[in-house]
Structures are given as C-alpha cells and as structure tokens.
Amino acid sequence: QRAAELRGEQMRLHTTLIGLLLAGHTAAVTETLGGSGLTHVTVYRLSGIDLPTAHEVLWRAVRPSLAPYADAVTLMGRRDGELVVAELHHGGDDGRILRLVSRLSERHHLLAGLAGPLPLAEMPTAHSDAAAARHSATPDRRVVPADAVGASRLTPLLRTAPYARWAESVLRPLSQAHQHLLLVWLRTGSKPRAAAALGLSAGTVRARIRDLSRLLGADL
Template sequence: MTTSRAGPPMPARPVKVTRYQVVRRLTRAAAHSDAQLIAEAAVLAEGSAVLADLTGGVVCSTPDTAGPEGVRAAAHPRLHPHLTIRKMTGGVLVIRPGPASPVSRIDLIARTCVDLLRMRARVRRAEDTRHAEQRLHTAVLHLLLSGQPRLATDVLGTAATHATVFRLAGPQMHAAYQTHWRAAQPSVTSKAPRMLVCMEGTEVAVVALHGLGHDRHVARPYVARIVERHQLVGGVSDPLPLDMVATAWAEAGNARHGATPGCLASATFLGSHGLLRAVPADRLTRWSAAVLTPLTREQHRTLEAYLRSGSAQAAAAVLDVSEGTVRARLRWIGTALAADLDNPTVQAQLLLALRAPVPSPQVSTSVRLVPDPPLPTDLLGRDDAHHWATALLRPLDKPLRIALRCWLQHRGRTAPAASELGLSRSTLTDWLSKCGRALSLDLSSATVRAELHLAAETIATPEDTPARLPRRGGRTYRGQQP
C-alpha cells in the first residue's frame, strides 16, 4: 500500500461555483501536484476524492480517512453505485459527492480531473524520456572520449565519421543547457540533427556528429547564439574523425581558455588569417583531392592521427593498434604519396590537405608534395603567399620569429630547438609564450603550428637562422656571441 498523503488545508466551501470556476480551480491545482488536484476536487465536490493505483494502493486522498473506501470502490465499482468512479491508465479516480452537490458538477469534476491527470502523466513520461536521452548523450560522449567510436556509432545508429566539439562554461551554464535542449532539439535518432548535448562537470559539452564535409557546421549557429545570450565562454574544435574526439575535446578546451564572455572561439584562433579563409574553397578542395587520392580510408585515418597527435606512439593509442603497425602504415603512405613524412613542411602541407572544408572529389591525377615552396602555388601565388605570411607573423620581432621557426622545424620539441638556438629550455619556453601572446594563438594546437610553420618558411630569409639570432649578452644565451 502506498502511504497516503494529505493535501493542503481545505478552503471554505463555496456557496455557488460556475463551470468555468470549477475548471479554472482544478487546472491551477494540477499545476502544483496530483495531491493538490485531488484536494481541490474534494472541496468542489463537497465530499471526498481518492486517487488509487492499480495495485490497490492510495496515491493521494482528501481527507485521509477516505482512502480505504476509495481503494475498495476502485476494486469493486458495482458495489459502490453512490460513488463516481473513473478508470484511467495507471490509476482510478473515486469521488464521493456531498449531499447537495449536483450531478452535473460531479461529472464535470471527474472528467476534468481525469484529463488533467492524463496530461500530468504525459508530462512526466516526456520528462523521463528527456532525462533518459540526456543520460544516453552523456554515455555516448564518454564512449567517444575513451576511444570507442565503433561502439558509440552502434549505440547511436549513425554513419557519422567526424565530430566537432564545443565546450562552454560560465555562471549561467545550467540555463544554457536547458535552452540548448529547447532550441536545438538534440536527438540521437537518425532523422534528427546529430548533436550530443551534455552537462560534463562544470561545463556544457556539445558534440556535432557529421561526415567529412556534410553538416559540419550545423551546430555552430545554435551554440553561438546561446553563448552570446547567456554570456558564456566557449571554444570549438576543428572537425576531427570520431576516433580523435579526445583530441577535439582538448582543442575546444584550449580555445575556451582564450575566449571572452559571449564569444565562441575557434581552436585555431587564426580568424581571417587562417588558410581556410585565405585560400578559395574550391581551389583547396581540388588540391586536397589531388594530394590525398592515392590513400585508402584506413591510410587517411592513420595519417591524420599521426599529424594531429605528433608521434607514432600517440597515434597508435588513438587508432588502438600497435606502434609498429602505425609505423608500417606510415611507410606505405610515404611511398604512395611519394613524400618525405619526416619533413615538417610536408607534414604541415598534409595537415592542410586533410582539413579541406568539403569532401574531396575523385580525381585521376595526383600532386607530389615538396618543401619548396612551403605553400604550394596551386593554392596561392608566391606574392599572395608572402602577403598572407607577413600579415600573420607581423607581431613578432626577429628574435622571436627565428626562435619560433626553429621550434616549428623541430615539430614543437623544445629541447632540440633550444640546443640549436643556444638558449636554455626555460628561456625558449618563455619566448614561445611571448609568441603565443603576441599572435593570440594557442601553440599547443597542431593546426596552429602547421599554419605558422608554412608562414614562417614562406617569409624566411638567409638571415632567419639560429646563427643569425641577435645576441644580447648576459645569461640569455648559451655559447659565445658570434
């Protein structure tokens, strides 16, 4: 038996109540709870009201002493012809009218209460469904972050291959979370926008699922409006394969740290200086297709994992294969592309090709990558490339530019770069921090490093070498001044 619960104190009995007043009072009571609705029904009926479940328990009754009679009447309605009994899905409503209550009013009370109870049940089911879907979104996000994309796509029933991650934080993140559910109507069904929305710790996470080029920016307008409305700080990653969602997660987090309230910051922070804006999209698409056409899907994924993570060991963890397998695949890729995958300029060019904004069409010819010129002329002419690189690196003075170039040539490794520059590692780290602040860029991003490398090599002169680094004396440099 369910413990019965008394409703609120019964108000004074009305002398005369119209049909409109009956419906209005019951509706207002239903907005609070089932118990309030049953209490109001008892007042309007000038008798008692009981809501019983199908197992013979009292859900709520007014007064409490009416509960047992209501349960008996629900079980054997023919034995209680003096009571008004209405069955519904999941329960039975029993009303004992007062001696002076007209039959028409009792019938109206019963019909209105049943309709309101059904409506409240539908709302509860909708809330339960929403909560279940929210839990499913969170579970799928954790699968993606733990490197199990196949299991995640099986759960979702989607053919998506890539994801774009948004991470939002701020004082109003809970309101933003609810707003996103109402505005974007995220769902894991195949016919709805493929978008995961989760509360993850102290932030809201949105993961847009898409193909290589289809619908990759579907979520961005929604997220940008919500970030602005609730004055959140938000970061968005580059689109990455599903098996690299952990990398996208880190990129979005790094981007968020550099964002201002009400703004959504990109992981690259390059804005109008980015090559995806500087190079016409159709030109980049054709070049990317010509570069990558010899690769199979598996080789494509292996190459991107290697370039994004920075090492064969890290790529092996992403792809869930051995390091030896990754190295073997990279040798085959280098042969297929006729390219030196150990050359940092070639690596930067390949990462740019992998970031083509639309699916690459099939082409019959391929393009061989070479370090010179750093930015292929198929994308930008030499003058345009020099103008782009100069504008991007203009905030850096000569020492910082030389140090940054050397560090990028060593693929972001501080120790060998510091040794070649004749600097201590702490000094080089400090200089790199100054570069990041001057450029407003996150140097931990593989995308940022690739574009900076292409820019630095494009405008490099014979004077931009470690041997020509201006010496200021003191303890800043190792070795002797030239």
C-alpha cells in the same frame, strides 16, 4: 512529468555517449547510432553561471535525435561543470549548431571554444582543443575556434617549410601523447588550465611536463 523524466534519461544517455567517445570507444558509439557512417566531429565546450538553463534551451532548439542512419547527430551533456556539444557528421556541417551556440553564449553570458571538424576517432583531441580555445574567450568574443588560438594566425605570413623541418627534428623524441600535451599546454598558457582542458590533475600535468623537459633537453 513523464516528459521531463524522459528528457532527463535522454540527457544522461548523451553524456554517456560523449564519455565513450572521449575514452576511445568510437565503434561502440557508431554502432549505437546505427553504424551510419558518421566520420567526423565538431566539439563545443561552454562554461558559465547559467549553464543548466542554457543546456535546456539548446536541447529544445536542437531537438537532438539518436535516430539511426542520420546525416548528422548532435550529442550534448554536462561534464565537470561544462556543457559539451559534439556534432557528429560526414566531414562538414551546415553551421546551424555554431549559430545556436553563438546566440546561446550571448544570451546566457557563456564562454565557448570549438574545435573541428576532426576525424571521429580524434574526439579527445577536439575536446581538449575546444577547452584551450574556450580559455581565450572573453565577453567581447564569446565563441573562439581552436584554429584562432596561438600562433596559427601567423602561419600565412611565414615560409613554413624551414620551420616544419626544424619542429620535426625538435619534436622527434616525443610520442603523439607528449606532443598533444605540449600543444594544449602552449595553447592554454598554464599548467592548471592545461590540466583542466585534458581532464587530468595538475600534478599529473606537471609530472608529464617534467618528462617533456627531459626528452627535449630543455627547461620547461
């Protein structure tokens, strides 16, 4: 029983650390982890009916440790009905967590999206991109990376310079926050799903998209 209580406390700590990263408190988290120089993050977001069991299974498989100065640290916690896995590392991972998530998704009928590696300070972006990718997952393709969503697969077929100049001119009136909202909305394909990916209410997203319409002079 004591072991189960300890595991529960550790899981709550993981969820708290993920929340701090999403709130932008990167320094506080890295200090908690011993200031180990972890610079990047890969984020997975999983959903499905059997999520509690999947969480326990993944926890036992990963045996996550918050030991200071580790080369990589895996955080996992349930937030808003999802399992969020954040792998903190030095810019590249060995694929172990991806393999575990893939097997877990098949075995427990989960859908998953992943994003990264991105700089640790961009955890909120990775988090929302992973949600956008998860919305594209299907039973035939249970784990979808963010860079496989939307038009990114067309990029190698196009001469990018003219489009980049055009996009820069069109998006110039937008702040980084506006551009990120636009990206998530386009990737998820709907305002309610964009709201879920960003952790905002649907009304807030609708209001911000109205702001985008005004700034871009376009009917969105």
